[in-house]
Amino acid sequence: MHAGVEGGDEEIVAAVVSGALPSHHLESRLGDCRRAARLRREALRRVSGRGVEGLPFDGMDYQAILGQCCEMPVGYVQVPVGVAGPLLLDGRQYHVPMATTEGCLVASVNRGCRAIAASGGAVSVLLRDAMSRAPVVKLPSAKRAAELKSFVEAAANFETLASVFKRSSRFGRLQGIHCALAGRNLYIRFTCSTGDAMGMNMVSKGVENVLGYLQNDFPDMDLISLSGNYCSDKKPTAVNWIEGRGKSVVCEATIKGGVVQSVLKTTVQKLVELNIIKNLTGSAVAGALGGFNAHASNIVTALFIATGQDPAQNVESSQCITMLEAVNDGDDLHISVTMPSIEVGTIGGGTCLASQASCLNLLGVRGPNGDSPGANAKLLATIVAGSVLAGELSLLGALAAGQLVNSHLKYNRSNKDVASAAS
Numbered sequence: 001m002h003a004g005v006e007g008g009d010e011e012i013v014a015a016v017v018s019g020a021l022p023s024h025h026l027e028s029r030l031g032d033c034r035r036a037a038r039l040r041r042e043a044l045r046r047v048s049g050r051g052v053e054g055l056p057f058d059g060m061d062y063q064a065i066l067g068q069c070c071e072m073p074v075g076y077v078q079v080p081v082g083v084a085g086p087l088l089l090d091g092r093q094y095h096v097p098m099a100t101t102e103g104c105l106v107a108s109v110n111r112g113c114r115a116i117a118a119s120g121g122a123v124s125v126l127l128r129d130a131m132s133r134a135p136v137v138k139l140p141s142a143k144r145a146a147e148l149k150s151f152v153e154a155a156a157n158f159e160t161l162a163s164v165f166k167r168s169s170r171f172g173r174l175q176g177i178h179c180a181l182a183g184r185n186l187y188i189r190f191t192c193s194t195g196d197a198m199g200m201n202m203v204s205k206g207v208e209n210v211l212g213y214l215q216n217d218f219p220d221m222d223l224i225s226l227s228g229n230y231c232s233d234k235k236p237t238a239v240n241w242i243e244g245r246g247k248s249v250v251c252e253a254t255i256k257g258g259v260v261q262s263v264l265k266t267t268v269q270k271l272v273e274l275n276i277i278k279n280l281t282g283s284a285v286a287g288a289l290g291g292f293n294a295h296a297s298n299i300v301t302a303l304f305i306a307t308g309q310d311p312a313q314n315v316e317s318s319q320c321i322t323m324l325e326a327v328n329d330g331d332d333l334h335i336s337v338t339m340p341s342i343e344v345g346t347i348g349g350g351t352c353l354a355s356q357a358s359c360l361n362l363l364g365v366r367g368p369n370g371d372s373p374g375a376n377a378k379l380l381a382t383i384v385a386g387s388v389l390a391g392e393l394s395l396l397g398a399l400a401a402g403q404l405v406n407s408h409l410k411y412n413r414s415n416k417d418v419a420s421a422a423s
């Protein structure tokens with residue numbers, strides 16, 4: 001018997017190991033999520049012949065993840081959380097939690113925050129709030145597909161479709177429908193506001209309602225897939241880059257020339273030239289799709305993991321164009337990041353877990369906003385953009401000053417490794 005497995009558990013572990021009891025039935029069979037995870041872990045050890053001692057077990061609420069976050073849990077992975085800031089954004093200060101294993105990243109964003117604060121702060125504007133889902137349906141002919149396109153895009157039909165859409169949610173509200181046609185296949189891109197939720201479950205339910213309704217007038221409509229990839233979820237696409245998905249945010253700051261020198265160790269002119277040649281021209285040469293930035297995804301992903309966002313949505317959420325200009329007779333630097341597809345929520349998904357909720361709490365955006373539904377998620381999106389602005393400033397500064405490699409050797413490689421490589 002292995003440590004941690006008591007007499008009564010042995011029979012259950014043996015049943016899982018033999019295949020008599022499917023591992024994914026453990027929770028419903030035992031009615032105790034923690035015990036189920038513990039026995040699954042022991043069965044895994046026996047079946048695989050490998051230990052997972054380094055994978056922590058205690059400290060996770062196995063009840064909370066049931067039916068919400070993860071199936072067949074056996075533990076969790078530790079990702080350190082650092083805090084950058086304060087980020088001075090729209091007149092308020094934020095301490096930004098970042099979950100990362102890339103040494104140097106938090107230091108870099110912290111430096112960017114310092115440059116922003118020393119220059120009076122950053123300002124953000126939320127341009128749009130619209131999550132999308134685009135099913136694909138097939139019709140008997142391209143002509144018939146075009147008829148359906150005209151029907152769903154007709155202004156006269158919008159109110160009816162919007163009221164059908166909202167039947168399944170108190171917060172999901174249809175904003176628009178835009179179609180693309182490929183032969184007799186029609187891709188119907190529904191966009192909607194989703195309150196404080198990121199909204200993928202919500203929008204998908206609303207779309208199902210509408211498709212059911214459309215079937216009355218278009219019985220020859222064949223639903224191929226609720227997602228036809230024109231949404232586009234978790235893939236880099238032009239449609240998100242141009243139309244936006246989730247929250248579209250622009251964030252800007254004017255960094256004083258003196259701060260560029262003292263905090264970023266470079267000059268306004270060098271930064272502007274670097275941005276043109278690297279972020280704009282270099283990305284064009286590379287054929288980038290929304291990747292006209294230095295490392296937006298570094299900051300987006302670290303914030304997403306810390307605050308319980310769907311990490312796979314870092315793909316489109318990181319689409320960003322960074323613009324730099326010399327202003328005030330060339331003395332100061334204007335920097336902006338424009339991010340059309342920041343997909344975040346403060347309720348739903350991993351936001352319910354204690355550690356992630358705690359990071360949301362640090363930012364003052366935990367859970368639903370009772371007074372103004374949607375306000376917490378919108379604020380979180382602006383904080384993501386503000387943090388990206390800080391990261392862009394600092395990394396561009398490091399590259400312009402030739403600091404990148406040295407700074408990473410200092411913070412991103414243990415001293416032991418550096419010493420052994422040098423010997």
Ligand SMILES: CC(C)(COP(=O)([O-])OP(=O)([O-])OC[C@H]1O[C@@H](n2cnc3c(N)ncnc32)[C@H](O)[C@@H]1OP(=O)([O-])[O-])[C@@H](O)C(=O)NCCC(=O)NCCSC(=O)C[C@@](C)(O)CC(=O)[O-]
Nearest residue numbers: 104105107108110111114263265294295394395398403407
């Ligand atoms: C490491 C720094 C910040 C040093 O930068 P520095 O200017 O030498 O540091 P400093 O000691 O003069 O301090 C300046 C400020 O930086 C901050 N700072 C300084 N040190 C720390 C620290 N330990 N922890 C927290 N904050 C720190 C802090 O705000 C400090 O101000 P203070 O508070 O002292 O008045 C700088 O060299 C840097 O930003 N390097 C760039 C690192 C970076 O951005 N890495 C990101 C990942 S690179 C990557 O993954 C993407 C890439 C590169 O492949 C993308 C591409 O293709 O471009």
Ligand SMILES: NC(=O)C1=CN([C@@H]2O[C@H](COP(=O)(O)OP(=O)(O)OC[C@H]3O[C@@H](n4cnc5c(N)ncnc54)[C@H](OP(=O)(O)O)[C@@H]3O)[C@@H](O)[C@H]2O)C=CC1
Nearest residue numbers: 169170171195196197198199200201202310348349368373
């Ligand atoms: N289904 C899919 O295709 C995909 C799903 N996902 C996953 O979907 C999950 C997120 O889905 P999402 O729809 O965001 O979340 P949820 O499915 O958790 O829906 C949010 C819930 O919170 C309720 N709610 C209470 N207060 C608010 C408020 N202020 N604002 C908004 N909702 C509120 C909603 O009520 P009400 O019921 O009235 O709406 C709803 O029940 C994540 O786990 C993600 O990984 C990711 C990609 C694709």
